């Protein structure tokens with residue numbers, strides 16, 4: 001394989017063992033998602049050459065960064081790394097910080113200028129790092145990494161030090177990076193919304209091992225993974241904006257049928273991702289047009305999984321799209337639900353992700 005990425009790495013640290021073997025596409029965003037302590041950062045650091053004891057193999061395209069015969073040091077691996085708290089040089093301006101690494105990398109001026117422009121840094125160039133907000137600092141860190149012409153961008157929880165509002169502000173910039181960097185991006189996160197919004201490919205980790213890997217929506221929508229047991233379990237659907245009314249209500253086309261959600265002024269035709277959480281879906285035997293709910297989807301019940309605490313998670317097929325619904329045990333008995341039944345899924349809330 002010369003055009004993809006291969007990572008086969010082992011790290012032993014006290015009780016903890018990282019042991020992964022992955023083949024990834026050398027394009028788009030691969031999100032590495034998993035609970036705290038599952039080894040996400042250790043994996044990223046081992047790829048970057050920052051874990052001295054990591055054994056195994058790292059190849060990107062035709063380049064070998066590590067195998068049984070050789071192990072390139074961190075500075076010879078063409079990675080751009082952005083951490084949760086990226087250290088900028090305090091005595092230099094934003095411009096000085098950007099030029100520092102860029103000069104050493106010998107990258108073209110146009111590359112530096114392009115990222116300053118795209119990440120809207122022109123008004124900040126003369127400022128010192130200690131006068132920047134957390135989000136502005138991360139934008140500088142992204143530009144600094146990308147201006148050095150990396151082969152692979154590695155992001156270690158780049159948003160987790162930011163509050164919700166700042167995170168929402170920086171997400172469009174990450175999307176611009178994803179569209180325009182032309183290099184693969186590894187994005188470590190423990191935030192479901194981030195993985196669901198940004199990932200093309202998803203690696204799910206637990207206790208140092210890969211639990212699942214594949215196209216993001218396939219992994220996110222699998223009902224047999226620990227994700228389906230989380231409080232915020234749900235599905236992610238591809239959608240396209242069909243219309244927006246005078247009150248800002250969007251009509252969205254999805255494989256499951258038309259869904260409505262409030263959202264910003266997206267032009268008709270805009271592709272979006274939606275997240276429908278299981279706790280926002282209820283089930284009915286008949287179509288109720290007398291309800292305030294706008295989102296009613298025909299669905300077939302595939303199975304019922306008991307959850308701790310007396311709840312049941314229903315797995316549904318909504319005309320080809322997956323859907324999960326969290327209902328009470330009593331509702332299962334009252335409606336006499338069994339696999340194969342035709343039902344109506346009532347969707348209370350739909351979150352727009354893009």
Ligand SMILES: Nc1ncnc2c1ncn2[C@@H]1O[C@H](COP(=O)(O)OP(=O)(O)OP(=O)(O)O)[C@@H](O)[C@H]1O
Nearest residue numbers: 013014016034035036037038039040041042043190
């Ligand atoms: N510097 C260190 N020294 C000793 N143990 C460490 C060190 N850093 C991490 N660990 C341990 O290694 C394991 C993996 O940690 P790692 O930071 O890779 O997980 P993570 O999935 O990135 O977690 P988080 O989401 O909390 O950042 C954990 O058991 C952690 O306690």
